[in-house]
Amino acid sequence: MSQPQEKYRVTIAYGDGIGPEIMRATLAVLEAAGAPLEYDVIEIGEKVYRQGITSGIPDEAWEVLRRNRVFLKAPITTPQGGGYKSLNVTIRKALGLFANIRPTKSLHPYVETPYPDIDLVIVRENEEDLYAAIEHRQTTEVVQALKLVTRPGSEGIIRYAFEYARAYGRRKVTCMSKDNILKLTDGLFHKIFEEIAAEYPDIEAEHRIIDIGAALVAARPETLDVIVTLNLYGDILSDIAAQVAGSVGLGGSANVGTHAAMFEAIHGSAPDIAGKDIANPSGLLNAAVMMLVHLGLADIAARIENAWLRTIEDGIHTADIYRPGKSKKKVGTQAFAEAVIARLGQEPQHLKPVHFRKPGVSVEIRPTPRQPKQLVGVDVFIDWDEAGRDPNVLGRKLEALAGEAFRLRVITNRGVKVYPGGLPETFCTDHWRCRFVAAEEGGTVTPAQILELLRRIHEAGLEFIKTEHLYTFDGQRGFSLAQAE
Amino acid sequence: MSQPQEKYRVTIAYGDGIGPEIMRATLAVLEAAGAPLEYDVIEIGEKVYRQGITSGIPDEAWEVLRRNRVFLKAPITTPQGGGYKSLNVTIRKALGLFANIRPTKSLHPYVETPYPDIDLVIVRENEEDLYAAIEHRQTTEVVQALKLVTRPGSEGIIRYAFEYARAYGRRKVTCMSKDNILKLTDGLFHKIFEEIAAEYPDIEAEHRIIDIGAALVAARPETLDVIVTLNLYGDILSDIAAQVAGSVGLGGSANVGTHAAMFEAIHGSAPDIAGKDIANPSGLLNAAVMMLVHLGLADIAARIENAWLRTIEDGIHTADIYRPGKSKKKVGTQAFAEAVIARLGQEPQHLKPVHFRKPGVSVEIRPTPRQPKQLVGVDVFIDWDEAGRDPNVLGRKLEALAGEAFRLRVITNRGVKVYPGGLPETFCTDHWRCRFVAAEEGGTVTPAQILELLRRIHEAGLEFIKTEHLYTFDGQRGFSLAQAE
Ligand SMILES: NC(=O)c1ccc[n+]([C@@H]2O[C@H](COP(=O)([O-])OP(=O)(O)OC[C@H]3O[C@@H](n4cnc5c(N)ncnc54)[C@H](OP(=O)(O)O)[C@@H]3O)[C@@H](O)[C@H]2O)c1
Ligand SMILES: NC(=O)c1ccc[n+]([C@@H]2O[C@H](COP(=O)([O-])OP(=O)(O)OC[C@H]3O[C@@H](n4cnc5c(N)ncnc54)[C@H](OP(=O)(O)O)[C@@H]3O)[C@@H](O)[C@H]2O)c1
Numbered sequence: 013m014s015q016p017q018e019k020y021r022v023t024i025a026y027g028d029g030i031g032p033e034i035m036r037a038t039l040a041v042l043e044a045a046g047a048p049l050e051y052d053v054i055e056i057g058e059k060v061y062r063q064g065i066t067s068g069i070p071d072e073a074w075e076v077l078r079r080n081r082v083f084l085k086a087p088i089t090t091p092q093g094g095g096y097k098s099l100n101v102t103i104r105k106a107l108g109l110f111a112n113i114r115p116t117k118s119l120h121p122y123v124e125t126p127y128p129d130i131d132l133v134i135v136r137e138n139e140e141d142l143y144a145a146i147e148h149r150q151t152t153e154v155v156q157a158l159k160l161v162t163r164p165g166s167e168g169i170i171r172y173a174f175e176y177a178r179a180y181g182r183r184k185v186t187c188m189s190k191d192n193i194l195k196l197t198d199g200l201f202h203k204i205f206e207e208i209a210a211e212y213p214d215i216e217a218e219h220r221i222i223d224i225g226a227a228l229v230a231a232r233p234e235t236l237d238v239i240v241t242l243n244l245y246g247d248i249l250s251d252i253a254a255q256v257a258g259s260v261g262l263g264g265s266a267n268v269g270t271h272a273a274m275f276e277a278i279h280g281s282a283p284d285i286a287g288k289d290i291a292n293p294s295g296l297l298n299a300a301v302m303m304l305v306h307l308g309l310a311d312i313a314a315r316i317e318n319a320w321l322r323t324i325e326d327g328i329h330t331a332d333i334y335r336p337g338k339s340k341k342k343v344g345t346q347a348f349a350e351a352v353i354a355r356l357g358q359e360p361q362h363l364k365p366v367h368f369r370k371p372g373v374s375v376e377i378r379p380t381p382r383q384p385k386q387l388v389g390v391d392v393f394i395d396w397d398e399a400g401r402d403p404n405v406l407g408r409k410l411e412a413l414a415g416e417a418f419r420l421r422v423i424t425n426r427g428v429k430v431y432p433g434g435l436p437e438t439f440c441t442d443h444w445r446c447r448f449v450a451a452e453e454g455g456t457v458t459p460a461q462i463l464e465l466l467r468r469i470h471e472a473g474l475e476f477i478k479t480e481h482l483y484t485f486d487g488q489r490g491f492s493l494a495q496a497e
Numbered sequence: 498m499s500q501p502q503e504k505y506r507v508t509i510a511y512g513d514g515i516g517p518e519i520m521r522a523t524l525a526v527l528e529a530a531g532a533p534l535e536y537d538v539i540e541i542g543e544k545v546y547r548q549g550i551t552s553g554i555p556d557e558a559w560e561v562l563r564r565n566r567v568f569l570k571a572p573i574t575t576p577q578g579g580g581y582k583s584l585n586v587t588i589r590k591a592l593g594l595f596a597n598i599r600p601t602k603s604l605h606p607y608v609e610t611p612y613p614d615i616d617l618v619i620v621r622e623n624e625e626d627l628y629a630a631i632e633h634r635q636t637t638e639v640v641q642a643l644k645l646v647t648r649p650g651s652e653g654i655i656r657y658a659f660e661y662a663r664a665y666g667r668r669k670v671t672c673m674s675k676d677n678i679l680k681l682t683d684g685l686f687h688k689i690f691e692e693i694a695a696e697y698p699d700i701e702a703e704h705r706i707i708d709i710g711a712a713l714v715a716a717r718p719e720t721l722d723v724i725v726t727l728n729l730y731g732d733i734l735s736d737i738a739a740q741v742a743g744s745v746g747l748g749g750s751a752n753v754g755t756h757a758a759m760f761e762a763i764h765g766s767a768p769d770i771a772g773k774d775i776a777n778p779s780g781l782l783n784a785a786v787m788m789l790v791h792l793g794l795a796d797i798a799a800r801i802e803n804a805w806l807r808t809i810e811d812g813i814h815t816a817d818i819y820r821p822g823k824s825k826k827k828v829g830t831q832a833f834a835e836a837v838i839a840r841l842g843q844e845p846q847h848l849k850p851v852h853f854r855k856p857g858v859s860v861e862i863r864p865t866p867r868q869p870k871q872l873v874g875v876d877v878f879i880d881w882d883e884a885g886r887d888p889n890v891l892g893r894k895l896e897a898l899a900g901e902a903f904r905l906r907v908i909t910n911r912g913v914k915v916y917p918g919g920l921p922e923t924f925c926t927d928h929w930r931c932r933f934v935a936a937e938e939g940g941t942v943t944p945a946q947i948l949e950l951l952r953r954i955h956e957a958g959l960e961f962i963k964t965e966h967l968y969t970f971d972g973q974r975g976f977s978l979a980q981a982e
Binding site: 078098101105106107108110126139140142143144145146147148149150152153154155156157158159160161162163164165190192193194195196197200222223224226227228229230231232244247248250251252254255256269270271272377379380381382383385391397401424426427428435437438439441442443445459460463466467470475476477478479480481482483485490491492 | 563583586590591592593595611624625627628629630631632633634635637638639640641642643644645646647648649650675677678679680681682685707708709711712713714715716717729732733735736737739740741754755756757862864865866867868870876882886909911912913920922923924926927928930944945948951952955960961962963964965966967968970975976977
């Protein structure tokens with residue numbers, strides 16, 4: 013074999029629950045396969061949380077993570093009760109791990125699944141969407157969260173999906189979004205998908221509305237290859253895919269950024285079976301295989317993966333996938349690792365052996381060249397609970413406050429137009445979106461004029477709670493119209 | 498039978514594609530079953546769109562819909578190309594149809610499904626969430642959508658789910674949300690679920706994170722009974738459920754509000770098979786059964802549903818569910834209706850016969866009593882693309898502008914803290930959320946002070962693009978903290 017003599021230094025964490033035992037099993041296989049790795053161990057998880065460190069990770073660990081850039085992480089236990097932050101979210105955000113990669117494969121007939129031919133990969137955007145968790149409550153009745161979609165972030169993840177497809181010899185990338193409703197946010201994601209797909213004519217590209225797409229993952233998963241999607245949708249799809257493939261205990265995942273990458277099993281710390289040497293180490297082992305590919309150690313990765321497939325095929329199974337009559341032998345965590353080690357150099361005979369190409373999947377997130385924009389109005393949100401919430405009363409008040417620069421175009425309540433010309437069936441909350449546009453058709457306004465408008469609204473005794481400027485970009489509308497506006 | 502002699506006047510629309518033929522089949526069954534109904538026919542859909550009415554519904558139809566309050570709707574075709582609005586969304590919003598009800602049942606072994614024991618109902622919030630479609634692009638790189646969750650809306654849908662469970666003799670209601678991430682919005686939904694569940698001690702209540710919940714619907718649907726959830730999640734779950742039950746051509750759905758209700762099949766107008774008398778009318782027929790229950794005509798509803806179940810059981814199948822060897826007879830749309838009519842008065846012998854209770858499901862959406870609040874700061878969003886996007890440059894500028902009333906607490910970019918003390922790995926977009934709080938710890942600020950702050954920011958040459966006021970309610974924080982704030 014032509015492996016480099018150079019050693020790669022990676023960070024590892026043994027985690028909680030079944031973490032230590034599956035990590036030991038995984039490291040044993042890596043060593044037996046000759047992976048040229050050295051480790052720095054960091055402490056994360058329950059013990060750290062209990063020390064009062066709400067992030068679950070001590071300060072000194074960050075240096076190690078940032079120096080080594082590659083992290084193999086066993087599952088941790090997040091203590092119950094408030095105040096603890098998700099360690100995964102913290103690490104992803106801090107290290108800019110924008111791509112979450114989750115392969116799902118059925119191992120029929122060795123692992124039970126109603127879908128024998130699943131072989132898909134979900135490439136999930138990892139930093140944006142609703143997971144920025146910017147939430148505000150500004151009235152008695154209404155709470156809001158911001159969903160953010162950015163051009164650089166979308167370009168990054170979509171390009172990653174196509175690069176991945178190319179590097180792993182896959183043929184199709186399916187984009188999933190809800191752009192029939194969310195025309196600007198999901199619409200941007202879909203549009204960028206079309207742009208980037210055009211640069212990869214060798215790979216088939218298609219788009220599905222997320223509801224139909226999720227139903228496909230659930231009921232026709234064999235029709236899918238690489239899926240690229242936004243954060244929340246990807247989160248949901250990943251769980252569906254793992255469940256229908258019966259691979260919750262088997263799957264690995266990668267979180268990849270420009271500067272660093274983290275690899276882990278998709279399952280948690282399973283405290284109920286911890287310390288008993290019965291947990292399946294396959295999830296973390298598969299994560300380690302993804303890590304080897306990432307490091308450019310494609311041959312060693314394939315060696316381990318093929319030995320693992322052969323072990324599964326030989327019916328050597330841990331308790332979670334053992335089925336009397338079908339499996340051959342029930343083994344513990346360490347014995348399973350030894351069975352894999354004993355098969356290093358062998359390939360599966362019925363399942364398809366794997367051959368990884370050198371990675372080449374490296375994508376940078378880049379700023380977008382500035383585009384000129386024009387300020388054409390403002391949405392002023394008002395907390396109002398007077399006059400039986402009659403929109404006409406509020407409408408007339410605001411008409412009188414619009415001044416020379418603006419005209420009141422529409423008031424909506426939960427997205428439904430209620431002024432002018434609302435319907436009596438519409439239930440109105442205390443949260444009113446009041447759209448002011450330039451008085452003259454197609455004209456622009458200034459920030460100073462907006463501040464004046466807000467001052468008039470405030471002095472009239474109305475409470476503005478938030479504002480959204482309305483822009484056009486090169487003349488193109490940068491805001492959605494209200495229903496029937 | 499003790500049916501009232503009174504006739505109910507309902508609105509119907511024949512729709513497009515297979516709409517007219519499945520409507521005729523459905524009306525034939527309703528008539529044969531003695532449903533005391535009279536109809537007003539309205540024109541909607543393709544023809545109306547083509548006349549240039551972008552809503553797909555002519556003005557005069559609204560009066561009819563609002564007068565009759567009950568609407569049985571065949572599927573319509575939405576023409577391709579921009580400018581056309583979703584008719585369903587328009588009707589739902591205008592009539593305040595806040596609840597979408599979708600029962601899903603497997604008809605094993607008569608209709609193929611991997612899950613023989615599905616019998617679940619999805620109760621989906623229909624007016625709020627991201628579907629308010631309030632979207633803004635305010636910088637070159639970033640687009641946002643608002644997700645709105647309200648207390649009255651959440652109370653309405655959750656109460657509806659429990660009332661439905663009671664009226665239909667169901668035992669469990671499962672709430673699904675993503676409140677581990679969206680602590681304020683989905684958190685509110687979950688909290689209200691707990692409050693209302695306490696009023697229904699006879700019904701089991703549980704909560705699932707939506708990703709795990711969606712995986713359950715996909716892979717363990719028989720464990721679910723009534724599901725109540727937010728708009729987007731419900732949209733996704735409904736498609737998964739219909740798909741795994743193999744019932745896309747069979748399912749009906751209801752959209753219910755305080756003042757009106759609309760009933761339709763879950764499928765579309767299937768133009769490829771239109772006019773051939775081969776479409777399955779079961780979806781619309783099941784919708785009509787829901788309508789009868791809604792009108793209080795529980796006995797006639799059960800009569801039809803049981804005859805329909807018997808027809809399915811007898812192997813009289815339309816092409817979409819016909820399987821050689823298993824089905825007995827392949828029939829067309831009208832012949833299927835006749836087979837159902839011939840079985841009126843019969844019950845299924847293997848499938849469970851249905852017996853509907855008098856409805857009693859009527860829920861009103863009510864305002865929430867005002868809660869006092871305090872203004873404690875403001876998030877100012879800035880479009881900024883200078884100095885290599887170094888957060889420290891922006892941070893120092895803003896520190897200098899905070900003035901007497903405020904102090905700059907944190908700057909985040911896509912939800913990640915970048916000032917003070919950001920990490921170099923974080924990619925920064927041109928969209929900066931700058932949080933100003935009262936200068937004195939725990940103090941309050943005034944709207945006038947906020948306007949002054951915005952003026953200073955504007956005059957310093959920085960472009961504010963949106964604002965979000967920060968409030969506490971009875972001292973409780975009404976906004977999320979930034980990662981590591
Ligand atoms: N990335 C992470 O670090 C991560 C991810 C998810 C959850 N968690 C944390 O893990 C803790 C437990 O979460 P959870 O119970 O929801 O999920 P879980 O740890 O994945 O365990 C759920 C169940 O799955 C089975 N299972 C999971 N991994 C297995 C393995 N390797 N071998 C055999 N069986 C396995 C066990 O089922 P049986 O009971 O049938 O044996 C276990 O009880 C929580 O504190 C959670 O916060 C951490
Ligand atoms: N509420 C509504 O009015 C509504 C809802 C959804 C879609 N639509 C509209 O309907 C049009 C077509 O949409 P679509 O093709 O995506 O979905 P679709 O109309 O539901 O049809 C998809 C396929 O499902 C099968 N199918 C659906 N209903 C059937 C029935 N009653 N009997 C037998 N087979 C049935 C047909 O499959 P085969 O080809 O295998 O025969 C059909 O081609 C579009 O204009 C869409 O906008 C309207």
